[in-house]
Amino acid sequence: MRTRRPISINNSLxxxxxxxxxxxxxxxxxxxxxxxxxxxxxxxxxxxxRILEAASSGIYVRYVAISGDGEATLHPEFADRLRMxxxxxxxxDASIMPPPEISVVSNGSSLYxxxxxxxxxxxxxxxxxxxxxxxxxxxxxxxxxxxEQGEALLxxxxxxxxxxxxxxxxxxxxxxxxxxxxxxxEIIRRDFPETINCLTEIARRNELHEIELVLFPATxxxxxxxxxxxxxxxxxxxxxxxxxxxxxxxxKIRMQLVVKRFFHSRVEIVDLVRSFRFPCLWNxxxxxxxxxxxxxxxxxxxxxxxxxxxxxxxxxxxxxKERFLPDEVCAGCNQSPQNLKGSFQAVFFSLIARLRLLFAxxxx
Numbered sequence: 477m478r479t480r481r482p483i484s485i486n487n488s489l490x491x492x493x494x495x496x497x498x499x500x501x502x503x504x505x506x507x508x509x510x511x512x513x514x515x516x517x518x519x520x521x522x523x524x525x526r527i528l529e530a531a532s533s534g535i536y537v538r539y540v541a542i543s544g545d546g547e548a549t550l551h552p553e554f555a556d557r558l559r560m561x562x563x564x565x566x567x568x569d570a571s572i573m574p575p576p577e578i579s580v581v582s583n584g585s586s587l588y589x590x591x592x593x594x595x596x597x598x599x600x601x602x603x604x605x606x607x608x609x610x611x612x613x614x615x616x617x618x619x620x621x622x623x624e625q626g627e628a629l630l631x632x633x634x635x636x637x638x639x640x641x642x643x644x645x646x647x648x649x650x651x652x653x654x655x656x657x658x659x660x661x662e663i664i665r666r667d668f669p670e671t672i673n674c675l676t677e678i679a680r681r682n683e684l685h686e687i688e689l690v691l692f693p694a695t696x697x698x699x700x701x702x703x704x705x706x707x708x709x710x711x712x713x714x715x716x717x718x719x720x721x722x723x724x725x726x727x728k729i730r731m732q733l734v735v736k737r738f739f740h741s742r743v744e745i746v747d748l749v750r751s752f753r754f755p756c757l758w759n760x761x762x763x764x765x766x767x768x769x770x771x772x773x774x775x776x777x778x779x780x781x782x783x784x785x786x787x788x789x790x791x792x793x794x795x796x797k798e799r800f801l802p803d804e805v806c807a808g809c810n811q812s813p814q815n816l817k818g819s820f821q822a823v824f825f826s827l828i829a830r831l832r833l834l835f836a837x838x839x840x
Contacts, residue, residue: 477791478751478798481744482536484737484761485576486773487523488544489515489551491766496547496583496619500658500695502776503545510777514551515766523764523785524564530790531573537790538574539737541604543581544763545776550586555595562599579604581655583619585629587636593643602651603640604690607633608658609667610674618660638678645684652688655734659692661710668715676727686728691715693733693819694811708818745825752798753836755829756806756813759797762790770796774809801836 492512497504527537540561542548551557561578568575579602586592587605596603608618616626643649654675656664679687693709711733720731738761739745749755758773765771769781770793780803783793806812813829816822 477794481747482538484539486541486763488766489542489548490546494547498658513766519768526790537576540576540578548580549582549592558595558599584633584636597648600650604653606655606657610671611667614663641679641682641684645682653690655690657692659695676725679727680725688730690734709822711819749832755832775805780805
């Protein structure tokens with residue numbers, strides 16, 4: 477394994493099963509041909525085993541997101557699976573390697589239920605809520621493709637956000653983030669002031685003094701499953717300048733781009749270019765499907781697995797990713813390095829990635 481940077485893992489506890497139909501996700505669309513399954517116990521158990529093995533061999537797994545391509549809280553054994561990760565953290569030998577942050581990414585629709593929130597408190601699991609806007613019509617349009625459903629959806633989501641903020645304020649929730657996603661850029665921008673006002677007002681009521689937002693710089697077409705007219709990268713510089721580090725309703729706002737969750741510094745980007753024949757930001761970390769397949773983030777239909785966690789170590793699977801060259805899945809992906817455009821950083825990275833790929837092809 478050439479890469480030396482910390483590893484991030486996105487684990488699909490639920491794949492292809494969701495109670496929403498977000499506009500920028502292939503799940504519940506007529507052309508979706510991927511799996512529809514809950515992750516079996518053996519896959520979760522083996523993934524945890526691989527993480528422990530990796531730590532023992534000197535590989536730092538920094539972050540594990542329980543998310544993927546479905547709504548994690550719908551898993552019939554959701555509480556038990558979080559307990560498995562909690563047991564891993566409770567038994568962690570920090571003298572070998574720091575423990576990873578474990579999080580769950582949710583649309584928030586089930587968080588009002590006590591049985592869903594309890595495992596977060598009991599197992600030091602972070603919570604990430606996808607919340608693109610508080611405008612009812614916009615929310616319904618983005619999350620269900622139906623603006624008329626927005627008010628009913630928010631009536632279930634907002635109480636869950638209230639509970640999560642209350643738990644975070646009293647120290648019973650490890651961390652709380654809000655994904656301003658799926659990233660419909662025009663709607664995000666238009667509604668952002670009111671979205672901020674809504675979240676900070678809830679935080680103020682619950683005596684939570686800070687909220688953390690994660691923004692997505694590009695809209696994914698899930699490797700061609702969906703039509704997506706927005707192909708450029710949006711860095712939201714004006715929103716960062718106006719809101720990041722500022723207070724609204726007496727609550728401080730902290731913002732970051734989602735790329736920063738996976739690559740904390742430029743050194744880690746350099747490591748990506750050095751280590752991977754095809755230095756793709758989204759194929760350079762682990763995305764584990766429900767059956768244990770190692771896939772690219774945007775390979776939502778699991779068309780091109782690159783090994784399986786049931787049979788191979790994290791080191792072996794990463795070596796496979798390092799050797800990977802673009803295929804038909806990449807051809808339909810607007811986040812493939814060859815297709816990045818918009819900001820100076822995106823164009824520069826695209827150029828470097830293409831040169832690295834050219835060099836790899838010449839050598840092979």
